[in-house]
Amino acid sequence: MKNHLKVLRAENNWTQAELANQLRVSRQTVNALETGKFDPSLKLAFQIARLFRLGIEEVFQDEKP
Amino acid sequence: MKNHLKVLRAENNWTQAELANQLRVSRQTVNALETGKFDPSLKLAFQIARLFRLGIEEVFQDEKP
DNA sequence: TTATGAAGTCAAGTATACTTGACTAAATAT
DNA sequence: ATATTTAGTCAAGTATACTTGACTTCATAA
Numbered sequence: 001m002k003n004h005l006k007v008l009r010a011e012n013n014w015t016q017a018e019l020a021n022q023l024r025v026s027r028q029t030v031n032a033l034e035t036g037k038f039d040p041s042l043k044l045a046f047q048i049a050r051l052f053r054l055g056i057e058e059v060f061q062d063e064k065p
Numbered sequence: 066m067k068n069h070l071k072v073l074r075a076e077n078n079w080t081q082a083e084l085a086n087q088l089r090v091s092r093q094t095v096n097a098l099e100t101g102k103f104d105p106s107l108k109l110a111f112q113i114a115r116l117f118r119l120g121i122e123e124v125f126q127d128e129k130p
Numbered sequence: 131t132t133a134t135g136a137a138g139t140c141a142a143g144t145a146t147a148c149t150t151g152a153c154t155a156a157a158t159a160t
Numbered sequence: 161a162t163a164t165t166t167a168g169t170c171a172a173g174t175a176t177a178c179t180t181g182a183c184t185t186c187a188t189a190a
Binding site for chain 1: 146147148149150
Binding site for chain 4: 015016017022027028032034035038041
């Protein structure tokens with residue numbers, strides 16, 4: 001699963017900690033998502049898409065569908 | 066998180082086992098999703114949306130956004 | 131009536147998402 | 161030169177997604 005989180009965050013000039021606060025997850029979770037350690041839950045994916053006012057498919061893309 | 070899985074499956078006249086096979090998950094997982102026991106992973110949500118040729122937001126809806 | 135298929139559920143186990151706390155390294159500010 | 165901020169990472173723990181195997185109940189078929 002690919003995501004554009006790092007780019008979207010950069011566009012908003014947010015630190016990982018600031019993004020984490022808005023999503024109500026830990027800074028380490030944001031870092032792990034950006035560095036591809038794991039994929040978010042569906043719930044968190046919804047929150048992220050909502051925050052950036054995008055569709056889930058715009059933020060996340062299935063690599064091997 | 067709400068989902069329309071049961072309706073979508075019914076529209077296709079599939080059993081839970083048949084749907085599970087296509088999604089490559091267990092029958093119990095499909096049942097648990099339909100009966101609201103838990104939400105799918107983002108990966109599985111993508112697979113489900115893909116199978117029914119819908120967007121993720123059309124199949125799943127965040128209850129308390 | 132008996133058998134079979136489908137849905138629902140439970141227990142116990144494994145895998146993955148997410149947490150807290152701590153530490154390093156690099157960049158930036160003082 | 162020193163202090164602070166940010167990103168990245170690790171370990172250990174908790175929460176949730178998903179598995180297998182078994183069992184019950186209901187509906188329909190033989």
